[in-house]
Amino acid sequence: MRYSEMFLPTGREIPSDAELISHQLMIRAGMIRKLTGGIYSYLPFGYRAIRKVEQIIREEMDRAGAQEVFLPMVQPAELWQESGRWVHYGKELLRFRDRHEREYCLGPTHEEVITDLVRHEIKTYRQLPRNLYQIQTKFRDEIRPRFGVMRCREFGMKDAYSFDADEAGAEISYQKMFEAYKRIFTRCGLNFRPVEADSGAIGGSFSHEFMVIADSGEDAIVFCGACHYAANLEKAEVAKPDQPENTDPPLPIEEIHTPGVKTIEEVCAFLRVKPGEVVKTLIFSADGVAVAVLIRGDQEVNEVKVKNHLGCESLELAPDDLILAATGSPRGFAGAVGIKTRIIADYSLLGMTRCIMGANREDYHLRHVKPGRDFQVEAHADLRVIRETDPCPRCGGAIHLARSIEVGHVFKLGTKYSKAMKALYLDATGREQTMIMGCYGIGIGRTVAAAIEANHDSDGIVWPLPLAPYQVIITPVNVNEKSLSETANRIYDTLKDKGVEVILDDRDERAGVKFKDADLIGIPLRITVGPKKLAEGKVEIMSRRSKEVIDLPIDAVEAFVLSKISEGM
RNA sequence: CGGGGCGUAGCGCAGCCCGGUAGCGCGCCUGCUUUGGGAGCAGGAUGUCGCAGGUUCAAAUCCUGCCGCCCCGACCA
Incomplete structure (x- = not known):
């Protein structure tokens, strides 16, 4: 894409209402704009990052055997009354009436809808297991939306739901999703950690959260330095003390x-x-x-x-x-x-x-x-909050506390919804059984924000290659010099032909302005076309992350870029 | 919902106490010069001062109510 034609409004000023660095950078890099409290528009540059995450998720969900569906966002009250959540979900559920005074809500999640779908279509154990997922906008009327896209009211989420005939099958489904999640967040270039979590009001017996370690995170987690134990602070067990510590003789009250x-x-x-x-x-x-x-x-x-x-x-x-x-x-x-x-x-x-x-x-x-x-x-x-001085509840080793951002959550739901909503099937002996469910969510916008939170420097975003909206930016230092402009155009055409996602910064701006913008929007590779190197038939390629610059003959650029991309940088 | 803060040009802010011509920086437009890390000079455009009432000869400024936004807390799949 030619920069001069892009809708990419970057900004130098730090927006006054943005606290988190990721939030500030997303605004400054022209990724998002706020419409109203907790509701954001994604601009082209931001939406490309979103789509990168979505694509990774689709590939890994499909690989794990899940199938994509697309479910309604407007949901009838009856379904929620059936599951009991019309009453229990509380004010986060945005409810409204249509012209006929029928009650609806905007879907904050889709257990009811998917369970309704599946109970009508799946009748026998032969049709199980199934895992269906979707990428949808959810609406939760959060009391206090904050941190930009990190905690907002309208947000994109991938949610998958598994249906199994029995506990053993449900365990396999859960493990498959667990593995898929590890692949997804690894591919997103995130330093994450799965932790045991409380399943909260969603119910179910067991859940893991996928946490990205970040000081700005809303959650606190505990992890052991010696074994693999890791848990949300609110879930973290405290080992039962063995011995009475106090031996003072009793005295009268x-x-x-x-x-x-x-x-x-x-x-x-x-x-x-x-x-x-x-x-x-x-x-x-x-x-x-x-x-x-x-x-x-x-x-x-x-x-x-x-x-x-x-x-x-x-x-x-x-x-x-x-x-x-x-x-x-x-x-x-x-x-x-x-x-x-x-x-x-x-x-x-x-x-x-x-x-x-x-x-x-x-x-x-x-x-x-x-x-x-x-x-x-x-x-x-065990009713207390664990402390860093407490031993690991599993192995007794030293534990650590950290702040983190929850980007994904996998739950074993059991029969909470299938029972209430009668999602039943006939087993091999002809007996009616209740399906065992699991649900698996990923916050898409939050994943992008977490990636920025973890990958930035004082100049701006430093995209991990798999999430980068564009892989390469070509910067002719002066578009009015024909030789520079022509060379830049030639490289641009070559890379574009090879399928590289590339920006040509053809704006008539001073080099400094272009460099600052390129740094801010965090494109992994920058090809600088300047007069001195061009005289030797060369251009410069800079890595956004390391800031290392190498000179390359123009003919070698294509091969170099392609190899960098294929090795994931 | 409780506590605190803020709404003035596209963005960041001053002016408000102490009422009297609406300002600064950045950005934007035009011209000339400049051209490897957010250029210089000259000229220019842009505001229902969040909204509604009230006080006053006169309100961005004082008073009342409302709305919106941000932070802390409560809350929270």
């Missing part, structure tokens, strides 16, 4: 006046003790019912673990009125002694022989409380 002392820090300062000697009593509202969760004062509760342990639909820290009703005191003085709610405790309480906790009475705490003697716990469980 004692009430102490602690006026206005509420937080762990305040208690520690006031009583001159360490957080590890205090027990936090957090009152949660689990589906509206108060539950007390106990944890050592130096630890943090992992709400996902609490939610999973309780098996509740919703979990949040209790509002003040519920705390008052449950403990008889205002926030800040809750304790386990004498409380009427369910009590569950983190493993960190095991072996404590005495501790300090709230007295369920305003301005009072208790000391020398002995768990088991002064209160009973319904269960001890």
Whole structure:
């Protein structure tokens, strides 16, 4: 493409409303423009990058035996009522009515639609397994869209759904997708890591997230330096401690006046003790019912673990009125002694022989409380957030924490949707069975953003070759000099004939402007046609990533470029 | 939804306290010079100052309401 004819509005100024580097660069490199909150237009340059990712995904999905479909974005309410998610999905589901007052939603995901399709068409085990995927725009009415294309309301997603006759088959389908995902993200040039994840409201027994390590990521992950264990922070298990640590002899319980002392820090300062000697009593509202969760004062509760342990639909820290009703005191003085709610405790309480906790009475705490003697716990469980100082739950090795961007997620769904929506088949013995499902998503725009987040320098984007919207840019330093212009055109035609994706920067701009733009938009190879080298019959080829420049005779350019491209640079 | 910030030319911003002719840089247009890392000179175009009310002789500026955007939190497949 001739640059002079391209719709590629680049910018020098950093957009004021973009925080992330990838977001800033996508705007500056003319890839995206915002239409409204969380909704973006992709310009030609950005859309080419999107299509590169899509193409890689298509090839790997097809290779793994999945077949592409295209499903509607507008979906009828009835389907969602059937799965139960019309009620449970919440406000992220954008609902609306048509002229006949019938209710619809914009698809945030397509389990219902695909399950409906498959249940009507697949009747026998002979038609299983099947894996269908699509690349579609999804809409989720996010409370707070942010980070540009990273977390927006309208976004492109690949979603695949597998249907199997039994668990063993479902496991194979899952593994196939897992392998396909590894190939996809490897081909995208991303440094990623699959981690165990909580399956959340989507349900199912098991899931992995594919994470790209990046400081700007929204997610925190944990991984072991010694073994292969890796998990989302909210999923990461904490090993059950073997031995009681505290051997202090028990003492009689004692009430102490602690006026206005509420937080762990305040208690520690006031009583001159360490957080590890205090027990936090957090009152949660689990589906509206108060539950007390106990944890050592130096630890943090992992709400996902609490939610999973309780098996509740919703979990949040209790509002003040519920705390008052449950403990008889205002926030800040809750304790386990004498409380009427369910009590569950983190493993960190095991072996404590005495501790300090709230007295369920305003301005009072208790000391020398002995768990088991002064209160009973319904269960001890792993309820806390793992820390970098904790051992790996698998091998005991040292673990590390990192920020990361979730680009893909694979789930074993089990029968959550097939059961609710009656996706049944007849097995070899003629008995009716429920299909076992899996679902597998990739955020396309987010993958591109993550690639930029991980591949840029102070001059702009540094595209990994497989995602680069163009592979080569030819820069004649002065288009008004006929020899330069002609040489550039000749190289351009040659490369184009060979199928190379190439830009000819034929703009009547100063060389500096062209170089800056070429760097900004991150084209992997730049061929500079200038007067000095041309006098020797040569041009310069610069690698965007390494900034290394080599001189080549004009005749050798084609072979060089083709070999660079075929070796993936 | 709670807290904070911001809406002035295509982009980045000043002006607002203390009311009185709407500005700067970049970009854009024209001409000349220049031509290997965002050129120089000269000339030029561009604004319902987010919207709606109010106060005032007079509002970008003060007051009220609304809308939009950004950040933090809550929330979240």
